[in-house]
Amino acid sequence: MSIMDEAVPAAPVAETDVEPKQDDAQLILQFERWVAAAKKKDKDAFKRMRDDADFAFKFGVGAQWPGQSENDDRYVANLVQRHIQMRVSALYAKHPTVVARKRRRMEYLVWDGEVESAVNAQLALQVATESGLDVPADAVELLMDIQKGGVAKKQARRTGETLEILFNYALKEQVPSFKRQFKQMVRRVQTCGLAWVRLGYQRQMGQRREEQAEVADITRRLQHIEGLQTKLGVDPDDDADEMNAAAAELRYSLAALRARDDVVLREGLTFDFPRTPRVLVDPKCTDLLELVGARWVAEEFSMTAGAVQEAYQVDVSKQHAPRDHDDTGQRSDRDPGEDPREAEDEVLVYHLWDKLTGLEYAFCKGHPKFLRIPAEPVVKTERFFSHYALAFNAIEHDEERYPPSDVRLLRHIQREYNRKKEAERQHRIANRPLYAAAKGAFTEKDIESGDHPSLSNYGDHDVILLEGLAEGEDVNKKLQPVQKHGVDPNLYETAGTYSDMQRVVGSQEANLGGTSGATATESSIAESSRLSSLASNVDDIDDLLSSLARDGGAVLLQEMDISTVTEIAGPGAVWPQLSRADIAKQVYLDIEAGSSGRPNQAQDIANFERMAPFIVQTPGIQPAWLSKRVVRLIDDRVDLEEAVADGIPSIVAQNQAAQPSTGDASTDPGQQGGKGRDNAEKQPGQPQGAQPEYPV
Numbered sequence: 001m002s003i004m005d006e007a008v009p010a011a012p013v014a015e016t017d018v019e020p021k022q023d024d025a026q027l028i029l030q031f032e033r034w035v036a037a038a039k040k041k042d043k044d045a046f047k048r049m050r051d052d053a054d055f056a057f058k059f060g061v062g063a064q065w066p067g068q069s070e071n072d073d074r075y076v077a078n079l080v081q082r083h084i085q086m087r088v089s090a091l092y093a094k095h096p097t098v099v100a101r102k103r104r105r106m107e108y109l110v111w112d113g114e115v116e117s118a119v120n121a122q123l124a125l126q127v128a129t130e131s132g133l134d135v136p137a138d139a140v141e142l143l144m145d146i147q148k149g150g151v152a153k154k155q156a157r158r159t160g161e162t163l164e165i166l167f168n169y170a171l172k173e174q175v176p177s178f179k180r181q182f183k184q185m186v187r188r189v190q191t192c193g194l195a196w197v198r199l200g201y202q203r204q205m206g207q208r209r210e211e212q213a214e215v216a217d218i219t220r221r222l223q224h225i226e227g228l229q230t231k232l233g234v235d236p237d238d239d240a241d242e243m244n245a246a247a248a249e250l251r252y253s254l255a256a257l258r259a260r261d262d263v264v265l266r267e268g269l270t271f272d273f274p275r276t277p278r279v280l281v282d283p284k285c286t287d288l289l290e291l292v293g294a295r296w297v298a299e300e301f302s303m304t305a306g307a308v309q310e311a312y313q314v315d316v317s318k319q320h321a322p323r324d325h326d327d328t329g330q331r332s333d334r335d336p337g338e339d340p341r342e343a344e345d346e347v348l349v350y351h352l353w354d355k356l357t358g359l360e361y362a363f364c365k366g367h368p369k370f371l372r373i374p375a376e377p378v379v380k381t382e383r384f385f386s387h388y389a390l391a392f393n394a395i396e397h398d399e400e401r402y403p404p405s406d407v408r409l410l411r412h413i414q415r416e417y418n419r420k421k422e423a424e425r426q427h428r429i430a431n432r433p434l435y436a437a438a439k440g441a442f443t444e445k446d447i448e449s450g451d452h453p454s455l456s457n458y459g460d461h462d463v464i465l466l467e468g469l470a471e472g473e474d475v476n477k478k479l480q481p482v483q484k485h486g487v488d489p490n491l492y493e494t495a496g497t498y499s500d501m502q503r504v505v506g507s508q509e510a511n512l513g514g515t516s517g518a519t520a521t522e523s524s525i526a527e528s529s530r531l532s533s534l535a536s537n538v539d540d541i542d543d544l545l546s547s548l549a550r551d552g553g554a555v556l557l558q559e560m561d562i563s564t565v566t567e568i569a570g571p572g573a574v575w576p577q578l579s580r581a582d583i584a585k586q587v588y589l590d591i592e593a594g595s596s597g598r599p600n601q602a603q604d605i606a607n608f609e610r611m612a613p614f615i616v617q618t619p620g621i622q623p624a625w626l627s628k629r630v631v632r633l634i635d636d637r638v639d640l641e642e643a644v645a646d647g648i649p650s651i652v653a654q655n656q657a658a659q660p661s662t663g664d665a666s667t668d669p670g671q672q673g674g675k676g677r678d679n680a681e682k683q684p685g686q687p688q689g690a691q692p693e694y695p696v
Helices: 024-041 043-060 079-091 115-131 137-173 178-192 209-232 242-258 305-312 340-344 406-430 495-505 520-559 562-569 580-586 601-615 623-634 651-658
Strands: 098-102 195-206 263-272 279-281 296-304 346-354 359-364 387-390 435-437 479-481 587-591
Touching: 024 043, 024 279, 024 296, 024 346, 024 359, 043 079, 043 178, 043 406, 079 178, 079 406, 079 495, 079 520, 098 137, 115 137, 137 263, 137 520, 137 562, 137 587, 178 195, 178 387, 178 406, 195 520, 263 520, 296 305, 305 346, 387 520, 406 495, 520 587, 601 623
Parallel strands: none
Antiparallel strands: 098 587, 195 263, 195 387, 279 296, 296 346, 346 359, 435 479
């Protein structure tokens, strides 16, 4: 974990130009003491995470025996790894469905929301207009209020749709893939007990591609002319030379292109997933999931001095604390295969977010100046911190802040399983057939004769010539089998181990492979218990994703410009031009419950079939909404605007309207009166079959 694989947070934009002061070194020393205190408090938890990761994945099979080496021959059946893979596939299988929700508000000042009052006002207005009377003022006021409220609702809905498009764009444009990283985050929770995700915002500035190409072209031409000048011995100071004039013209053109203002090349949300030990939290924090009581949160990066110079334009090579010593002065472990000379050049860089001052600090351990001028964070949320935690085995403890991982909970169960299987294996080896004979009954050649068949070395259907056996003598009287105790399977049964696994982490034997003697009822009860536990974990993931969506939507409203919005979402995008804080109070992004888990299309369709007969009989249900729901059940990737269009009759109605008239009442239902199409005798409907049972 020494090479930095996490993204450095974007540089905050300082509102005022503040020069570094001499007392910055004292403030940095204070921050270093804060970081050291957090490391000391969570030292045992971080060591436990490393041990759990080794237990699950080291050597390819997991370091699950004391003193285990890479080529250790002891029995290992890695149930932990299988459990983790099963949980990851069940908990996070696809991108979540982001929906914009409108907060419940009372948009109408005059109208009471009753349809009858709106109809009466419209009728009064119509009667007054037709009769030439004065229009009732209260009716006009009510109708204007309805219109104003409708416009506000429509604007909020369209703004929400724009937010949905922008957030989904950010998810799909994330590099590496958001789905792959979030699945890794779930895997990290299973291994470490807790994992982090950091919400960020990037705005990449630069020149347009055509301008970049033009600069490159002029640069190549200028280099070519200067090369010819050198080759031909032309005096660069001779202003009359045409070649010098062309070079000067190109040089000024190049300077003009480079002086153009940069444009936004890429803009939007970013999601970074730092490793758990790299995020350090104020020791006063009592709840890591919500960062309750935390004044500050810091993130650690291990970088070379050259990388710091490139990222921050600050030279720390001459004054920094070495990376390979922790705060206690003990040498830390290096990654395998790491170049020691490169490790000596690495430094520890910290980004620290202080909630009390509302600033973000960037500093290098052992360096007396800040790497950036402290400023407000790029991402501004109500909770201030842009780090979000996920944990499945949350606990309440006065000393321990990090919950145990599934690997930690399975450690003793896994070892007991390995011990049983290894003992059974050794017992089986010890029970191989063994024969005994009186000393001197056979010669050494009879017992072991190299390439020739012997008592200790023979193949199928071989005939062994024994020198120690007289003609006609019974070999069974000289060679006796040794009676051994058979392998009792009850001594090495694993049913109890699987039972403990079900009670501890919710996985049963049927989830990891075939069952051994468990009845269908027992497996069904255990599966229901497992699904209940999974539902709780899925709810935790939904809460985290909802927090990311809600705060991410607020950041988009704060930072993104209308030109970028229309470029991504299209020219029909609606973006608030007034107070975006007011819009954020009306519309927010949320995650549809359970949308990130493994899809169960059959269950969704079955639920819809149960409810459809009641829905179609409910007054006021919009057919377009029902059609969109059906299309989404078939495939949630379908573009609903292409599939369903408002105002178009159904396909059946279109076919009936397109049917040519025959003019004969006996063959043309259209010639048979108002009910001619539906007066034929209908067959009684078949009763609907029973729906399959699905777990809750």
